[in-house]
Amino acid sequence: MTRNDTERHDALVLETRSRFGDKLLSVDRSYGDCALIVDLGVVHDVLAFLKNARRFDLLMDITGIDCTNLPAHRERFELSYNLYSVPDDLRVRVETAVPELEMNVPTAIDLWKSANWAEREAFEMFGFNFVGHPCLKRLLTHHEFNGFPLRKDYPLMAGQWCSVTSDLSDELNEPR
Amino acid sequence: MGIDQTLLPATKDETGIITTRLDEIVRWGRKNSLWPLPFGTACCAIEFMGAVSSKFDISRFGAELVRFSPRQADLVLVAGTINYKLAPVLKRIYDQMADPKYVISMGACACSGGFYDNYATVQGIDQIVPVDVFIPGCPPRPEAILHAIMKLQERIDTEPVTSRGRPRRHEVVEKFKDN
Numbered sequence: 088m089t090r091n092d093t094e095r096h097d098a099l100v101l102e103t104r105s106r107f108g109d110k111l112l113s114v115d116r117s118y119g120d121c122a123l124i125v126d127l128g129v130v131h132d133v134l135a136f137l138k139n140a141r142r143f144d145l146l147m148d149i150t151g152i153d154c155t156n157l158p159a160h161r162e163r164f165e166l167s168y169n170l171y172s173v174p175d176d177l178r179v180r181v182e183t184a185v186p187e188l189e190m191n192v193p194t195a196i197d198l199w200k201s202a203n204w205a206e207r208e209a210f211e212m213f214g215f216n217f218v219g220h221p222c223l224k225r226l227l228t229h230h231e232f233n234g235f236p237l238r239k240d241y242p243l244m245a246g247q248w249c250s251v252t253s254d255l256s257d258e259l260n261e262p263r
Numbered sequence: 264m265g266i267d268q269t270l271l272p273a274t275k276d277e278t279g280i281i282t283t284r285l286d287e288i289v290r291w292g293r294k295n296s297l298w299p300l301p302f303g304t305a306c307c308a309i310e311f312m313g314a315v316s317s318k319f320d321i322s323r324f325g326a327e328l329v330r331f332s333p334r335q336a337d338l339v340l341v342a343g344t345i346n347y348k349l350a351p352v353l354k355r356i357y358d359q360m361a362d363p364k365y366v367i368s369m370g371a372c373a374c375s376g377g378f379y380d381n382y383a384t385v386q387g388i389d390q391i392v393p394v395d396v397f398i399p400g401c402p403p404r405p406e407a408i409l410h411a412i413m414k415l416q417e418r419i420d421t422e423p424v425t426s427r428g429r430p431r432r433h434e435v436v437e438k439f440k441d442n
Contacts, residue, residue: 227348228348228383236381236383244382245382247382248350249350249438253348253351
């Protein structure tokens with residue numbers, strides 16, 4: 088963390104608030120990190136703003152959170168985008184709540200190509216439906232696998248035997 | 264390589280011709296030329312590299328010719344974590360090996376899943392293929408691999424040369440049973 092991270096995060100929060108108003112629901116600042124909690128409806132706009140106007144050119148990861156049994160949460164699931172700006176050496180997190188019955192989230196592949204596999208992982212582990220994703224299928228688990236293993240209602244040690252070998256030929260042949 | 268204990272009862276008469284039993288000479292050949300296929304998926308495979316290299320030198324036991332084709336190997340050394348996605352691959356590689364074939368399960372992960380008790384990790388490869396020798400440890404030292412090779416040699420020494428399948432020590436899951 089560089090010295091003026093806090094000030095730059097302050098400026099980022101102000102600018103995001105001026106652009107998105109109430110849709111920026113809250114800001115979580117702890118341990119030098121900055122998380123923008125936004126409404127699901129504007130998550131793609133916020134990401135596009137951060138990428139294009141604020142030079143966050145690297146999507147580090149997309150992770151899901153199953154909030155079951157957590158003390159305070161709006162919806163069952165949360166989605167977290169970890170962004171990094173190489174030119175500014177600054178990190179920011181974008182979080183949004185996703186309802187269990189309507190897990191549609193706009194894809195971020197048009198902004199970062201690395202969103203492709205990150206979204207596939209979030210899909211297979213939690214069941215998020217990334218609308219507009221060209222190939223939303225399982226990435227790490229076997230294609231015969233049923234269920235979403237990182238959901239808290241998935242039995243912790245329930246392995247599933249697979250009958251055929253699987254390869255990455257689809258991934259190797261996909262257009263770049 | 265001299266004539267060792269396994270070639271007894273071998274007799275040598277004044278013509279210089281050695282006579283022995285066919286079983287004995289076949290066993291002697293098998294146990295001293297195990298060609299291992301390293302099925303390495305994790306840190307255990309690094310220890311196997313140590314066992315192959317000069318310091319420990321697995322060739323002292325005739326098992327230095329590492330093959331990466333199952334068709335050319337008769338010992339598959341499973342070194343590392345095996346997950347459910349990989350299980351059919353291991354089974355297929357085992358099936359592609361020609362008889363007689365042997366399996367060594369190396370390390371806590373291959374033997375029992377190790378500390379990965381979750382949705383992804385197979386809890387012991389003996390559910391997929393029949394295992395001859397288990398090596399405990401995380402990871403085991405190269406000496407343990409040499410010990411396992413010697414144990415396997417003892418086993419080859421005692422089993423009938425015509426045996427094609429050993430009795431399975433544990434029940435293999437339904438999906439991986441032979442027809």
